[in-house]
Amino acid sequence: MTENPSMRHFDTHPARMPANTRLYGRRVLLRPLVPPDFEAWSEVRHRNHDWLTVWEPQRLAHLPDPTYVRDAFVSRCSQRDRERQNGVAYAYGLFVDGDFAGEVNLNTVHRGAFMSATIGYWIDELHAGCSYIPEGVVVLMRHSFEDLGLHRLEICIVPRNHNSRRVMDKLAIREEGVSLRFLEIDGVWEDHVRYAITAEEWEQRRDALARQWL
Secondary structure, eight states: OOOOGGGGOOSSOTTOOOTTOOEEOSSEEEEOOOGGGHHHHHHHHHHTHHHHGGGSOOOOTTSOOTTTOHHHHHHHHHHHHHHHHHTSOEEEEEEETTEEEEEEEEEEEEOTTOOEEEEEEEEOGGGTTSSHHHHHHHHHHHIIIIISOOSEEEEEEOTTOHHHHHHHHHHTOEEEEEEEEEEEETTEEEEEEEEEEEHHHHHHHHHHHHHHHO
């Protein structure tokens, strides 16, 4: 399946994506999370706590945890909406057969001379190994290059996070090197392997990636 063609037409600037954006792969759907998703999101995050949090920045202790507090999750959704409207980030829940299974997000969007962003992702352990994340990443890449007009996408991964690096291997995304103590992860400043793809590389590989994943 492909994304809804109507999503390619925007009123003013391509950064202002509609709140009801739907992006389709062959098996996955990407869409912004909304307050009614709380129960499904909370269940997955709670069940996958140990699987996920070792690869994430520490949550500030004084802030309510959206995994357990509905109002905090609603605030998270509102923040993501504001980020989308301001064109600085585009967060999407990943759904398989209608069930919430993870997230694929476009973060730290820079325009002007950079025209770049970073991609982050996570998957419910029950759905791991099915290549849903590689498919979702290709969907988001197509959206980023062809709808949002970005020029470069980067994915940064802790070197020992072999599951996340396997996604890059499956997609044959170019590795650029290692940045030392790049991000705080679970309370530690961790090195990150940096992968990247440019619009020129996407243009060369688009048809092959679409045939394999979309």
